[in-house]
Amino acid sequence: MSNANFLFELGTQELPPKSLLTLSSALEDSITAQLKDLGLAHGKVTRYATPRRLTVIIESLDVQQADRQECRRGPSLKAPEKAAQGFARSCGVSLEDLAVLDTDKGQYYEFDRQIKGSNTLDLLAQVIDNALASLPIAKRMRWGASRNEFVRPVQWFILSLGNVLVETQLFNLNNGHTSRGHRFHSQGEIGIDSALSYAQQLRSEGHVIVDFDERKSMIRKQILEQASALNAIAVIDENLLDEVTGLVEWPVCLTGNFDKSFLDLPAQALISSMKEHQKYFHFVDQTGDILPLFLTVSNIISKDPSRVIEGNERVIRPRLADAAFFFENDKKSTLESRNENLGKVVFQAKLGTVLAKTERVSQLASHIAELIGADSAMAARAGALCKADLNTDMVLEFADLQGLMGHVYALNDGEDATVAAALEQHYWPKFSGDRLPESAVASSVAIADRLDTLVGLFGIGQPPTGSKDPYALRRATVGLLRIIIEQDLQLDLATLLSSSYDLHSQLPISVEKVQPQLLSFVFDRLRAYYEDQQVAVDIYLAVMENKSNSLLDFDLRVKAVSGFLKLDTAPALTASNKRVSNILSKNGAGMAAFDTTLLVEPSEQVLSDALQQVKHANLKAIGQGNYHDALQGLAQLSGPLDQFFSDIMVMSDDSVLRNNRLALLSELQVELGRVADISLLAH
Structure with a gap:
């Protein structure tokens, strides 16, 4: 099949610079996806973007679709005639024109025809219309008397295959072979010879670097x-x-x-x-x-x-x-004096003013500081001043200086250096990979500020939904996770949520509903946090089966499971654990506790002895939060467990032996799952 080079250039008034790359990429993606759906093969794709144009060039595009065979099976010959007639009408033929197909299940109507491929030139106008309509434009504009809409007024376009123009109009403009160069360094229109000469012609004749x-x-x-x-x-x-x-x-x-x-x-x-x-x-x-x-x-x-x-x-x-x-x-006014005006600034209609928020943050930060061994008085002071710079002229003029100016002005006021730094650092991390607060006081305020926002918005029934997150709660939560986990802060999240809830007045949703909903939201974000760190999702799910409300504890378990999976015995032990889980789920746990006097076979005695050793070691290791050693210790169960399954018939005809063996496996399962449910781990 022959091919030709495709060129599409959309010339506009100056496009929004922050959206330029997004628009260019989306245009290319839409065009190439549609061509694929149409069965049109092509070579290299190049996109260009400048303030005044979006361009896509596709080399060696098929000039015609390949012919294709369409075969549709209809209803059985035994079906009512109305069904057969309806099928014929949907195919655009009469009932007599349908073929009959013999199958193992009987005879069926069949419609079979060859469809001739369309010329690519006849398809491109619709491709471009679809691509332009699907561009991610937040707000489209109109210009002149036209009702056309686009991100900026469109002034010209080229849509060609080879040297042949596609017969179409865009935005009431006619298609042509001409482009325009630099607004100041080029005069008149530039005749484009071909798609492959496009970039060089605009450079040499139009003083435009399109790449x-x-x-x-x-x-x-x-x-x-x-x-x-x-x-x-x-x-x-x-x-x-x-x-x-x-x-x-x-x-x-x-x-x-x-x-x-x-x-x-x-x-x-x-x-x-x-x-x-x-x-x-x-x-x-x-x-x-x-x-x-x-x-x-x-x-x-x-x-x-x-x-x-x-x-x-x-x-x-x-x-x-x-x-x-x-x-x-x-600098003529202290930060503390600016707090009064925060009482006139609404944080959220149902959650009160920014001043009320800082008062809650101050109390919660003081409490958190006590829990992590920081200076509670400094944390309370930093919390009380953490939003004061919102009322400064500098922040009103330069919003990105929020926090930093609080730091500068606090030092000017003679505040403690740690308190002053916390006013800036409680906003950290601001984005993925950003730095964390540098002091325990700053971390206390950072945690308190995020918790206050999360609890308040969940408490009034405004959690994030789908892609809508106007208060950036997902980002705030990831920041919360990073501070607690990466700074090794031993905090119980459920308790903190309750403490924050108590500081709010008259939230319409009860703490009994807010706490589990918010915990679920935080742990969902934790999953995304680990995915960003290339931690396998099955590790996260395994730890979730035995999680506490301590994020640091959760992280220690995740790291321990990651280390466990590197052991040579891990695959076999994981597989055996799955087998144990399957047996117990089908047959129950047997006796309340297994009886060592009923262990009659050497293999079950060996497994029992190994289990007792592991239980004793795990009791100490897990008590110290040493999940790494606890999981490493499970490796000694691998051999005895394999031998047990090789030698022992768990489901013995003797009900006493059967129930005792089930009880042994049940106790084994408990021990294997103390750190995480390793049966969920994939290999």
């Missing part, structure tokens, strides 16, 4: 070159790099300066001003201190770059001056 990754690499290279020339270290935020790559079609990096007096501001405030508002990169010296430099990525090649730099310096100066004013003004 997102190439533009990104160019920007990174220019940043590093300029950093080297300045004897500085460039701080390249990957998210910011992606964003600025989505803002330009021909990147040019330029470096400017700002007044050194602004270095008196907290470094993060400078970074936020430059990064969030101006999309600038910053530089640091060899010691990590921020330098009075910034780098901007321009979309034009200026004849006089110094004028572009001067313009950016004029823009950043008032931004930093505003930050300096906010900073100095904020």
Whole structure:
């Protein structure tokens, strides 16, 4: 079958830079998935994305579907005639046109026909319509008098196979072979010769680098070159790099300066001003201190770059001056004095104000600090001040400075350094892989803050549902898990949930309902936590069968089971345990306790002796939380248990012997499952 190269370019006004990669990837995925469903084979697929275009190029796409045979079996000849007539109508033929198929079960009507494959050109318009309709666009817009909707106004498009245009319209626009180049460095339309010449033509004739990754690499290279020339270290935020790559079609990096007096501001405030508002990169010296430099990525090649730099310096100066004013003004009031206004800020309509939340967090943090050996007074103080910086001008202007400014202002107020640091660190970890609080006081506040939110929202019947999680409870829970597990904090989760519940006033759902629901939610998140660490799900399920409400205890069991699975005897012991479980589930547990005087065969005596040794050792090991040694000790049961099953008929005709052997297996099963249900482990 012959093939040709496919080209689709959708030209628009400037697309949202943060959504550019997502839109580009989704467009490619949808097109290729549809082509697969249509049975159209193809070669290499390339996608391009710039601020003004989304493009997909597919090499060697089949120009026609292969013919296919359609065979449908209908009702039996013995079925009512109406059923046969209905089947014929669904096939578009009369009853007489149906064939009769002989089978082992009788005769059936059959419809058999050859379907000629469609021309690919006739299918592509619908493919593109479907792909555009399915793009993940949060909010579509209209433009002009048209009722068409897209993320941004569409201005042109190319849809071709080989050099043949697909006969269709998109957004009331006609298909054509022409594209457009750079908004400032290109004039008029560019005639595209072919899909394979597309990228080079836009580069040479349109001054556009259509490859997102190439533009990104160019920007990174220019940043590093300029950093080297300045004897500085460039701080390249990957998210910011992606964003600025989505803002330009021909990147040019330029470096400017700002007044050194602004270095008196907290470094993060400078970074936020430059990064969030101006999309600038910053530089640091060899010691990590921020330098009075910034780098901007321009979309034009200026004849006089110094004028572009001067313009950016004029823009950043008032931004930093505003930050300096906010900073100095904020320091005139203490953090504690700002708490009063938190009483006017609603945390959640049914859960009261932010001030009420901080009062609960303060009490709970103090209690947690006592449990983990931290300073309860410091934890209470940090909890009371943990949201005060929400009322500062700096945080109102730069929301990402929440917590950090609390730290800075607390030190300015003369608060203890540990308390001040906790105001910033109780938000940690903010995202996957982020750092954890650095002190037990900060951890106490971090745990209390998350528990208060979880208990409150579950208590008013607003847990996360499906993909909706407006209060980021899943992320908060993962942070809670990481703090407790990775910092080895021995805490009973159920008790903490009850303590937090008691601090809330008049939650409509009782603690008896909230606690188990929330525990289930937390342990579900724990499963995801272990999956991220490449822990097999059967290990998690095995420990869940014998879990406590201590997350640290759960983690110790998981690690012990992971170590157990590395033993040579683990597969055999796991298989034998499954056999024990099957026997007991079908026949019961026998006697209340097995009687050693009824052990008549050497193999059952050996197993009994080995079991008693393991029980004694496990009693000590598990009592010390040493699950690793407890599971390792089970290995000595492997041989005796295999021999037992080889020599002994458990289901003896003698009911006394049978019930005693079942009782022995029942006690064995209990011992094998003290750490985790190893019968659930897969090999």
